[in-house]
Amino acid sequence: MSKTTAAVRADQLSQRDTWISIGIIGMLFFIFGFVSWVNAILIPYFKIAFTLSNFDSYLVAFAFYISYLVMSVPSSYLLKAVGFKKGMMVGFFAMAVGAFIFVPAAMSRTYEIFLLGLFTLGTGLAVLQTAANPYVTVLGPKENAAQRISVMGIFNKGAGILAPILFAAVILRVGDNELFQQLDTMTPEAKDAALDELIRRVILPYSVVGTVLLALGIFVRFSPLPEIDTEHETAEVAEANSGKTSIFQFPHLILGAVAIFLHVGTQVIAIDTVIPYANSFGIGLMEAKVFPSYTLAFTILGYLIGISLIPKVISQVNVLRICTLLGTVFTLLIIFTSGQVTILGITTDVSIWFVVLLGLANSLVWAGIWPLALDGLGRFTKLGASIMIMGLCGNAIMPLAYGAVADAINVQQAYWVLFPCYLYLVFYAVHGHKIRRWKLA
Structure with a gap:
């Protein structure tokens, strides 16, 4: 296969083409968000349906996100070979296959087949992320990149x-809380029948998702989305990169990929653990299902602040520094605070609301890291983006670390795993992104 559409430089696009591109990429980020954040319900849902430990339940996130580690670099070569649009189509088709795998998994109530479906969904998403993130990063002035990425974030977190x-509205029923409490007292036959019925509720929604993903792949392939030339280098960048032969000669990129690994890990822990954490205080699944949405609402609030203030009032790097410091503070407050409060009609421990506030702290970290890490890569941009996307496997590793500590100690002290992550993110925001040459001792 070869590219059929001539690639153009981002600065050659008309304003109309730029806005069309932003709209289409925004749709992609909406799909990323919908497919990814539904895991916040799947984790506690599968924990009940398969009677899993905390660690085993977070294999949902592991299977979904470890595909980024496996597929990111191959995705960059796919995009080089066929271009952005065909590559995105392949990504959507792979995601559709993953969604359809949920049907036999549910019919047989086999956790391992569900994990295979989640891995396949993640594989397609890795291709799409490898294409979409550098695309929107170069689609305009670099000092406004965090602003554009924040717009994408609103689609994603919305x-x-x-x-x-x-x-939850599709798969949960009135009275499910009582059913969950009765499972341990049922006969083996009655319990198996109840769990079979419970898990088969995912068949219809994932069949619809798979069909929609197929249609979106065809749409993107024939959409007016222009091919962007990321191989073009300005004279200044070409001179700076003239002696570069390896992606590992860009320390700010490699350190940025580590930052992405830790950032996405902190983000997914904040969202995917908040329901089980609320459960530990006696809040049932039907009531706790709103907490991931509250966390994401604070994330969107952060995006809106970023769109309003970057770069006119504050630079994207200073916003990154503020957000990483906030994450450090909120983590300590989760661990060390306790006491009952009533907020939005929900009476629970105050520490849960600091987990929710991590949404605000995490909001502009992704948008701050990407332009800093890709700065000056020139012809290495696609490969650099794939290294960054590999960092998304932090979504796979970090929840398992949280789950292991939660099983060994308790769900509140398990949030200690976030603390060193935020300390590193502060380092990258303050100094790490400035390192352009490895220094030997």
Whole structure:
């Protein structure tokens, strides 16, 4: 296969083409968010349906996100070979296959087949993320990149607010809390029948998702989305990179990929653990399902602040520094605070609301890291983006670390795993992104 559409430089696009591109990429980020953040419901749902430990339940996130580690670099070569649009189509088709795998998994109530479906969904998403993130980063002035990425974040997290609520509305029933409490007292035959019925509720929604993903792949392939030339280098960048032969000669990129690994890990822990954490205080699944949406709402609030203030009032790097410091503070407050409060009609421990506030702290970290890490890569941009996307496997590793500590100690002290992550993110925001040459001792 070869590219059929001539690639153009981002600075050659008309304003109309730029806005069309932003709209289409925004739709992609909406899909990313919907498919990704529904895991916040799948984790506690599968924990009940398969009677899993905390650690085993977070294999949902592991299977979904470890595909980024496996597929990111191959995705960059796919995009080089066929271009952005065909590559995105392949990504959507792979995601559709993953969604359809949920049907035999549910019919047989086999957790391992569900994990295979989640891995396949993540594989397609890795291709799409490898294409979409550098695309929107170069689609305009670099000092406004965080602003554009924040707009994409609103699409992504807006879908994330809807996904757990809509999915819960489809698969949960009135009286399920009572059913969950009665499972341990049922006969083996009655319990198996109840769990079979419970898990088969995912068949219809994932069949619809798979069909929609197929249609979106065809749409993107024939959409007016222009091919962007990321191989073009300005004279200044070409001179700076003239002696570069390896992506590992860009320390700010490699350190940025580590930052992405830790950032997405902190983000997914904040969203995917908040329901089980609320459960530990006696709040049932039907009531706790709103907490991921509250977390994502604070994330969107952060995006809106970023769009309003960057770069006119504050630079994107200073926003990154503020957000990483906030994450450090909120983590300590989760661990060390306790006491009952009533907020939005929900009476629970105050520490849960600091988990929710991590949504605000995490909001502009992704948008701050990407332009800093890709700065000056020139012809290495696609490969650099794939290294960054590999960092998304932090979504796979970090929840398992949280789950292991939660099983060994308790769910509140398990949030200690976030503390060193935020300390590193502060380092990258303050100094790490400035390192352009490895120094030997």
